[in-house]
Amino acid sequence: MMMPARLQLVGDLERRDHFHLPEHAQCYFWGEYTPYEHTQGKKWNFSPTNQLIANFKKKMDRRGFPDWQYKIQAIQRVARQFASSWKWAEMHAQNRVALIPVPPSKSREDPLFDPRMTEMLARLTTLVDLPLDIRDCLSFSGRHAASHEAAARPTPDELYEDLTFDLRYGDRAPGAMLVFDDMLTTGAHYVAVTRKLSEQFPGVPVIGQFVARRIVPDPFADFEIEDAL
Amino acid sequence: MNSLPAFLENKPINARVELGAYEYLWKQPSSSTKRLAELFQSNPGSLPSDLVDEDLAQQAADEVVEYFSSCGIRRFGVRINGARDYPSRLRDAVDPVEMLYFLGSWELAESPRRVAVVGTRKVSDAGAARTRKLVRALVDFDFTIVSGLAQGVDTIAHTTAIECGGRTIAVIGTPISEVYPKENMELQRCLASKYLVVSQVPVLRYKAQRPHVNRFFFPERNKTMSALTEATIIVEAGETSGTLTQARAALDQGRKLFILESNFRNPAITWPAKFEKLGAIRVREVEDVLREFACSSNSTQ
16 A cells, blocks of 8 residues: 555644644644745745645736746646545535635735636536535625735735625535645634634634645744745 | 545545644653654654544644744745655655744745755864855855854854845754754744745643753754755765765655765865765866756756
């Protein structure tokens, strides 16, 4: 038996890097992303996980350019991994699970609005050959720029205030919710999104599913530095 | 109670539990790198936690995390076989390690043209000069300099790489919380906070046994350093140097092995000719190294 590719749990060791994440949050991630903007200004972006994230998050204005193929490949790669990570047929049959993408920070009217996570979930549905319940039900106004680009990160409360829930998806309460995002940074988006979802679907269990979590490379840095990463 | 985790296809990795289980396995008196590799070979697809009671693993993990914290280490990373970022090239070692600790930026472990520059602790003046010249040239050609943070060649390799604005990785023969030699404390801290320090050495076993036993971790470290790199360059080494462990490992693992020409001219040693017969490449000038990497390319897209 070969060693299978496993997801990793956000446990006690990891949670300190994502300080908004409450202790009871159940979250899984696939890889670890190392920020390089803070390592002496050098562009250290070599690992398969960093490469995957860079391609997955490639901006929409690259559409039509030769490097766009890498974004499509990254979406497919992530979908393949998540397809093999869960027992979809059993979970679908027994739990009425809804798959919910964390929306991009940009508004849906913005030409740079990137539906990468929804596209990944559509691809996942094809791969597992099941009519999975994908609910692209959340939107941000665009008031808060992408968090990794912003000088000051929005708080979970600010993000929550900025979120809207599309009521067309609010009829049937799912049995459980899997919330998908590409990167777990401080955990602020996850907290805001799960709070919004719990209003619509009180008592429905939620699990976070991330492509990668952002680690903090400096072993001696103060924990406050996380806020700037 | 959330029942969704029951639908995971494979047991997920809880890093804290896995490091505790790994440490617990290492605490057993009969454990060695070879025996643990055999244990995992006979339990294919297993995580350390599959082989250890979870309470015992948690206890060991608590001890490790508390100890690291007492040493000023606020954050550390682990790479566990089965996780996405575990480097599969570690499996090229004869006795591969299931888990590594690291401090710093893991990106360097995946950087292009990783080459180990190693040699004797008691380096000659000429050997020191050759190390500096070699590392400067390699950094100019975008190599990542990997070494073992020992005295002599290793220290010069790291410091020269830093001085030249290059990338460097230390693969150390102590736990990430320890420093050897002591005079490299500042250098190790610099490497851990700005570059990358890697160790396979289990902290609880290391703390529990005497230094003369712990020295056996150094040759094990050399095998892992070779596995993590694409090539090893030996600058200067005596006939019984620990560096030769890495030379053997490099060839066993299908890595390139380079030996500086000056070693072939030393009548007191026979190992250069022996390793050349086994496939090592003689280095008269840095171009001899560059030629072998000519086909390598950066995968950045």
